[in-house]
Amino acid sequence: MIFTRRMVGFAAVLALSVGAHAAIAQDLKIMAPAAPGGGWDGTARSMQSALTAAGLAKNVQVSNVPGAGGAIGLAQFVNTAKGDGGQLMVNGFVMVGSLIMNKSPVNLSMVTPIARLTAEPLVIVVPEASPIKDAKGLIDAMKADLGKVTFAGGSAGGVDHILAGLLAGTIGLDGAKVNYVPFAGGGEALAALLSNRVTAGISGWGEFEGQVKAGKLRAIAITSKAKVAGNPTPTLIDQGVNLELINWRSVVAAPGISADQKKALSEIIDKLVKSKEWQDVLKQRGWDDAYLAEPQFGEFLKAEQVRVEGVLKSVGLVK
Amino acid sequence: MQSSSRDRSGVVVGLALFGLAGVLMWDASQLNRAVAYGFGPEVMPRVVSAGLVALGVFSVIAGLRSDESRPGRFHVADVATICLGFLALTACIGLGGGFIAAMTLLFVATCWAFGRRAPHVDAALGVALATATYLLFSKLLALSLPAGPLEKLFG
Amino acid sequence: MESFAALLQGFAVALTPAKLMYASLGVLLGTAVGVLPGIGPAVTVALLLPVTFKLDPSGSLIMFAGIYYGAMYGGSTTSILINTPGESASMATALQGSLMAKSGRAGPALATAAIGSFVAGMIATLGIAFFAPVMVKFAVSFGPEDYFALMVLAFVTVSATFGDSPLKGLISLFAGLSLGLVGIDKLSGQSRLTFGLPELLDGVEVTTLAVGLFAIGEALFVVSQHRGKDEILRLTGSLWMSAQDWRRSWGPWLRGTAFGFPIGALPAGGAEIPTFLSYSTEKRLSKHQQEWDTVGAIEGVAGPEAANNASVAGTLVPLLSLGLPTSATAAILLAGFQQFGLNPGPLLFAENPQLVWGLIASLFIANVMLVVLNLPLVGLWVQLLKIPTPWLYAGILMFAAMGSIATKGSVAELLMLLVFGVLGFMMRRHGYPVAPMVVGLILGPMAESQLRRALQISLGDPLVLVQSPIAATLLAISAIALIAPFALKGLNRFRASED
Incomplete structure (x- = not known):
């Protein structure tokens, strides 16, 4: 069975490397590490429809692996998608905290960061x-x-x-x-x-x-850095409290993929974010665009991990 | 002879409850109790395990005093066949054999347990049912069920 | 009657042939997916949401309403026919419903469920239309201490599911309470009884336990003493409800609605508690006590089923008037509304009266469609029971595994299902009731969280539990409900000795 999975992975790699110039993927799999209906699932399914509608991918499959604030999905992703350039996973700020609290054996440094997509x-x-x-x-x-x-x-x-x-x-x-x-x-x-x-x-x-x-x-x-358009609420920073925090969602790729594969995926996501279809999704769902590409996103991810671990210790949730 | 035909399961259940209470207490002792306000996560397990101990005592007494007769014999092999069928399904899913094959294994095993001796017919029926379900889920609902070699045909 | 005129206008929008077609399509799709165990209304609605997006707002809303009601009803069908509650709220329906099916009265059971859902849905939708603003004030005033008191009341009712041995019932309940402790503690974020297994962090899923204990346990039990026995599921009597069935059903329908609608409107009320309350009330009131443990009492199907449906309509009260999604399904409905730039909330009735009243009219129509489409189907569903036993149980087991595979797909979940199945088999063999275990799993964690929340807000002062008038009243009712049976028994004994 591992054989078939390899084959699929291989086929996807082929498709991706062929399409690297045009940045069109044949087959993409997106994992939502949550049950159908939640925020991550919504992000994954919106990506699915926007990617196909914008002609950036031929066939996109969404799978749900719920449990433990995303830890179970992440573990499966790390273990089974290794080196597969045709797989993506949606994640977000909440996962950072739950991985630390649940003493998860896998963490976000094991996957390949691609981009931050939305934030609230x-x-x-x-x-x-x-x-x-x-x-x-x-x-x-x-x-x-x-x-x-x-x-x-x-x-x-x-x-x-x-x-x-x-x-x-x-x-x-x-x-x-x-x-x-x-x-x-x-x-x-x-x-x-x-x-x-x-x-x-x-x-x-x-x-x-x-x-x-x-x-x-x-x-x-x-808690955003600056005021949000159409919302008169002042930020914490405006009121003299130096604190900024946004609840972001992002997309990551499998561990151990090649630089070319990463580049191809990054290009697809870049085109996705700039497509009309995605902008429509953002408007419909009321999500704020918070696109942050590599390598800045990877740095951001690391910084958030450090910060969250610190807070969780200070509130006594992690020893 | 008379005593052995009586239902003594209450004693076994009572002992099992003591064991469960022990596990709960042990787990509660591992928790970090520092909660600033109200009560902490260790209280409820202790309350439940106290209840389990009390019920365990009653159950043991009830089991010793029981004058009900033991439930009759049952077809161990048939029950085991279904359980094995279910394990086969689990293994098939776990090893990537796919939804249709897994469902068919369970279907055939259950039919066998219920006394049917026509695995070919049952397998055909199982495959048909599972395929229909698979298509309903994956095409109509876009919910991906575990895919194996068979499912790839519909990809 | 401003609301009334607005409602009529809503009907004018919704009563076109095309809209009626969307409604029936929604009902059919919803029922088809809703019958799958483990795939409750929330998942059904989430999965079918994209289908509705292709329509205009009012067409989409009406199809949505159809899916919603169809999915709700689908769960009760499997509960009655094959003793497999697809979601926690239809467990109470399964108890008497499957007994009725086994004694050949699946037809009346399905019919009373369908008509009861219809009656409850109608009354509750009227409730939304005319009392939403009043209801919502009451709903919001419910605090953690009041919820805790409500759970205490629900716990008191669990004895109705004990069968003939209180000791065995309590053991089953406490086993459920122990299972409820597994997973991350909601208030402190610490994991309990997970033994380092990440699969256990989210706790034991209610549907996994219910499907394991009920469906798989039952299949194992039947096979264990199958040979040499007759076909178990056969039909006797009429497919339709008799005059007596009607007489015995209408009271439970109305009482069930009275439990379901207000509790469903509470932000943390849910659909389970009203079904338990209804079940135990009907059992206490029933004049046919001998049927409850033998052939199944129709009151025990009619009441909980009405309560279930009414509570679902109840969740729309906070959703429409406050924008509060209080259940998973409501949260998905909210996403559906936002698709049309509609923001449910305090201003919704004022800003978008046409769509709101269109939705309420859609709910009425979907409800009618549900009963129109499903009553003829009762005959068809009942035919399912004529399938030869091996195939029937093989199908049931496939169904049982399917829900878990579709939503979780993990080996750990499937193994849990099997373990619960074997447990359910052993419990049946030794006369332990399985329902209290599921009740314990549902209510235990809820009661614990609400109590701790109440004490956290009051900074540890336990008096908060009796200072709230709602909590004090509910606790008093629980105390009476607990003591009354003993007192009555004493009284009867006293009377008997006088004779």
Whole structure:
């Protein structure tokens, strides 16, 4: 059976090397290390439709390997796709943290980075009735009594939690004492905010947008480097807190592929990102373009790994 | 003779519950308990294992006192055949034999266990059913099932 | 009646031949995929979403509604016919439904499920149309302590699934609670009982346990004592519901809806709890107690099935009025809306009344289509049971494995399925009920997380559990439900001794 897999890989390599000049792949496989329906799956399937529609690939297959925040998919990718220039995997910021927390035997330095595709800034909100008006108000409250400031957000060790930990660290407080309450889905966290049970909430902008516009929640800070078009929320940096964090998604290739293969894949992704089809996808899905190609992306990935590991230690999730 | 025909499974179940409680307690002791507010991840396993120990005691007592007769004999070989069929399916998926072959193995094994002795017919039927399912998934839903040599034909 | 006029307008948009065709296509596709175990409504909708994108917004919405309801209903079909709950919310349906099928009454069971889903869907859709703003205020006011109290109430009801031995039922429940501990602890991010295996980090999937215990366990049990026995699944009596069936079904339908809709509207309510509550309520109220452990009681199918469907409609309340996706399916629906530049949220009713009312009208139509298409199919489904036993069980096992292969495809998952199957077989042999184990797996982790969340927000003060009026009320009801049977028994004994 390994034989057949090799054959396919070989065929894909052939197709890729033949198409290297035109940057057209015959067969591409994209793995979403998550169940159908999630964000990574959505990215993979959008890539699939845009790649074929833009004529950048003939046949694109998406496979789902869910589990453990992507660790299972990554392990399978590292083990079975080695040297295969016809396979890609979608991943993102969340995977960085979950790999560290789950003491995964595989990590992102084992795959070949290709490009960062999209990103979403996080936003910190407070209920309408809260006395807190801005980032300074929140920081003052945290400094006064860190335990009483409850943060609602997504899973423990996820991007929302990391932001809470980073915020505490940036203003000189002990991350392990942050009262972060993880909720199973955005819905529950939002309900906790709307009923004034928690002090502040952290999530992607999209999750809170409707409530902020309706005046039920107040967005006090956004975590991107600069303000986002059409969104008046000031950044943390604007408010004197030197902290930037975005929830990004990217695409990587198999370990051990040749420089030519990497170049061919990078070219395909470059063309994809610049295609009208992909831009339409971004608009439809409400994703922000955060394209970052090699070699900058590889550097970025390394820096994020170091930063996340530091935060996870500071909030006591990793020893 | 009389005592051996009684159902003593309660004793075995009780002992198994003690074992399970032990595993839970051991695992709970490995956890990092530092939680700033509320209670930590080790509390629930302890509560559950306390419940398991209590139930284990009752189960052992119930097993010793039991006057129910043992459940009758059963066709061990047939049960084992299905289990082997399922293991064959798992192995086939794991080794890259593909969805259709794996499903057919299970189908034939189950038919055999239920007393049919026409593996050729069953295999043909299994292949047909599995192929139809495979096509439904991969063509209509774009959900990729494990592909082996057979599936490549439809690629 | 501003809403009423708007709804009529919605119907005007949705009632064209083309739209009706999309609705029936959606129902058929949804049912076809929804019958596969392990592929619940969320995955079905996610996979079929691209199909709907090719249509205009209103056509797409109506097809969507059809897929949604079809997928929901598909799960109950397999629960009844082959005792294989495709998703956790149809487990309660499987309990009595499969007993009914075995005693030859698959027809009425399927019919009461279809009509019950229809009735519940209709009432709940009316609820969305007219009470969404009120409901949502109530839903949002539910906090972790209130959820915890709701789970306590649900735990109390589990005894309805115990059969004749409370000890064996409790053992099964605690085994489920132990399984619920496996995986990453949601509040601290630490892994419990994973023994270093990455496959266990996400915990035990409810459908894996349910399919293993129910479908595979059952197949092994049947084969273990198969020879020399008659065909087990045969049909007796009418295919259709008798007058008595109707009389016994309508109450459970309405009560099930009353459980399902409000709990489904809660952000963390889900579809499982209302089905458990409905099941145990019907069991307590039933005048046909002897049927529950023997030939299957129609109330036990009618109630949970209505509760399931109503809760699904309930999830649309927070979705449409707050933009809160509270279930996986709702999250995918949200993605579907965004495709049309529609942003569900507090402003949706004001900004896009036409599409909202079009959607609500679509839900009505899809619901009608569901019952119109599926009632004639009951006859066809029931024919499936006439397949010779070996092929029938071979097909069931294929089905059972398929769901797991399609969504996970991992060897570890398949092995777990087999282990649970063997466990289910042993439990059947020694008279242990399997349902409490699944209940434990579902409720245990939920109850633990909500309790810890409540205490974390209150900084460890346990009084928070009784200070909330909702939590206090629910806990009081649980206490009464727990004590009442004993008290009644005592009372009866007292009366008997008086005679």
